[in-house]
Amino acid sequence: MIRTEALDRLPVRTAVPALRRALDDRGVAVLCAPPGTGKTTLVPLVLAGLTGDGPVRRVVVAEPRRIAARAAARRMAWLLGEQPGERVGFTVRGERVVGRGTVVEVVTTGVLLQRLQRDQELSGVDAVIIDECHERHLDADTVAAFLLDVRETIRPDLRLVAASATTDAEGWARLLGDAPVIEAEGVSHPVEVLWAPPARPVQPPHGGGASPGRAQPRAWGRVDPALLTHVAATVRRALAEREGDVLCFLPGVGEIGRVAGQLAGVDAEVLQVHGRAPAAVQDAVLAGSSGVRRVVLATSVAESSLTVPGVRVVVDSGLAREPRTDHARGLSALTTVRASLAAGRQRAGRAGREAPGAVYRCWDRAEEGRLARFPAPEIKVADLAAFALQAACWGDPDASSLALLDPPPAGAMGAAREVLGAIGAVDGDGRVTERGVRMSRLGLHPRLARALLDGAAEAGARRAAEVVALLSEEPPREYGDDLAAALRTARRGQDGYAARWKQEVRRLSGQADAAGPGQSPGSGAAPGSGAAPGPGSGSGSGFGSGRSGSGRSGSGRSGEGRSGSGSGAGRSDDAVVGLVAALAFPERVARARGDGAFLMASGTGAELREGSPLRRSPWLAVAVADRPAHAASARVRLAAVLDEDTALAAAGHLRVRGEEVRWVDGEVVARLVDRLGAVELAVRPLKQPDPELVRGALVEGLRREGLGLLRWSRETEQLRSRLAFLHRVLGAPWPDVSDGALLADPDAWLEPELSRARRRSDLGRIDAGQALRRLLPWATGEAARLDELAPERIEVPSGSRIRVEYGGEQPVLAVKLQELFGLAETPRVAGVPVLVHLLSPAGRPAAVTADLASFWREGYRAVRAELRGRYPKHPWPEDPATVPATRYTSARLRRS
Known part of the structure; x- marks a missing residue:
């Protein structure tokens, strides 16, 4: 039986007629509705005709996180008096609850992306709602772009709604083709703001990190323990001063665990809500209290889409996590930042969903004016390899034709295309290959897809899947820094991580086993300039959460994973783990330099902690490292033992043999070098180097140490000053003789002396004055006027x-x-x-x-x-x- 009374109480109902008219007239609309108005639950039911008014249509609702998708489906089913899987169902990573009669399906944006790639028409779907579009997750932006393309080309009848509580309504309206903006009035309860800064200053988040190629990278930026202690104290204060349940926002799982530990003994049930929490725990939180007061510690998953019943108080730490990518080092991570003003409003609003409430903000009121208005769009800051693969599969490799609120940065797209080209996902023109299509359907970052497919061919599908699952969601710190030891711990583990890991291993094993034989790019691997993947941006955190794995997969070389040499039966756990990790991150293959220090192929130094069992290894495959601010080397958090042959096989594309002539410590050094990226394998002196290489080294020396390496007399300095004066006053044809201009084009004035030089001392014999006179405007005759225009x-x-x-x-x-x-x-x-x-x-x-x-x-x-x-x-x-x-x-x- 439909719960009509509950439906009638939802404030968004007043906006439904205008939304219907907009969709009937234009087919697109932007819906702005405050939290708690019912936009996520009532609107899909109305558009699907399940409330008794209007024809029955099939509606797909795309949510940014799995927890929100499950919660929305269950709430809508409850409103209809049904169970999920009847007329309302949901599909998230690893769980599908739908039936033949399902007409409203809630999915994660990652699942919808996969569905669009397999069926661009979205056959049988009448309308799509992209919920919480203000969060600007990369998957959501991509889904919107693909759907707009579908509407324009093959499905003009497909209805599209962008829905959010706080968003750039005008921007989304322009993106959707001047779509009408429908605003719903909310029944907002007053929320009192209490400023609760720490008594003493705390350190801002700091540090740097490198994620593995996984959906949920290690956080970048350590949170001052003093702040977490203060947050815990503020929760205790809120329990004493206010009634109702307390919802506390923290940036990540680690901080939630530490605050939970400090709340031991409080007169309340302490619950933890985040993307990695078991579904049963998440469901219990959303079901409401059974008479016991609760403290819910949550990440940003609780900012929107979810209503936590009973909450009257919010404690906001003021911190959030956003992805960042260091393309130069091939490192990517979540960074801890100050939460935006929009996030602060969303969080505070949780306290007023059901009744008047209060928010305790753990920062000074004066800091409010320095906060960003909105979170940074993920497309601007995240690794784009997975996005680039999706675009290539869509037929638009450079994403130039996609309707996006923000275009992808050229540098990040260039790095992403290098990664995809090296692993064989795209061809030389950027078009997706058959192997790339298969990779895109594995529900993994392209790096991990490569490791699964090629690792399965070498070590067997099951064992490759075990390692990739470890890389997909980093194991807990207590598992240690040895990836092979972590694998053995996960196999026998009974904790929540081990349970999720085993479920993901089963999924990935099936994907790799199902892959047929295909062509491999050989030793293809992401180049050192490519960045590691960023956080999952579609279906929540956890194993492969950034992408849906519901599609069937193909492969490059993974079809041999069940028999023959591909079974990997003769390989130890350490060998298999090292191989698969190196396949995923070849630029992080590292050789020992002594005393726990290593050099990665990317050129970044790395160090192991004291007491690590990996310190004696001659080679490592580094899976996780963080590089603190101003530190010379990264700290290895998770790695696997590697042998040289495996390192060379996995990172073969980084191997270079040849003459190397460089400016080193103030002199030209010529060597014959065999190197793996920055790691030198063999070196011997080169007696007769290529003159062009020598010339390049000399130019490098001039650029490093300056033009003082040449011979400058007082008269030459005077000549340069006169020319600089004429260039400044008269401009062309008088030459620019600044250091930058002279070093930018040494051929124009230092030849032929530079080509004859072989060492530093030869540079000191070059008469800079004679060289400068070559730049005078002889061709125009102006050179003869030098003494007239700028007399000595x-x-x-x-x-x-x-x-x-x-x-x-x-x-x-x-x-x-x-x-x-x-x-x-x-x-x-x-x-x-x-x-x-x-x-x-x-x-x-x-x-x-x-x-x-x-x-x-x-x-x-x-x-x-x-x-x-x-x-x-x-x-x-x-x-x-x-x-x-x-x-x-x-x-x-x-x-x-």
């Missing part, structure tokens, strides 16, 4: 030829005052008046002027009064215009 010296009335200094903004003429008697106007060079430094007879500055006429009228008298007593032997006439200029004393003038 100027003749003054005394007959002396005085050097002009061009080093500053204005040319300077430093001359004794008596030598300028009778000169009324300031000398000019290239039309610019010189700055005259008038010197005393002893050569010390007496006055500075760029206007001699003014000086004679107004300044000379004061200078004369000050200096003539000090220098009585020199002429100091009252009217300098009537006395000849001289470089001599008065006595000598009389004798002459």
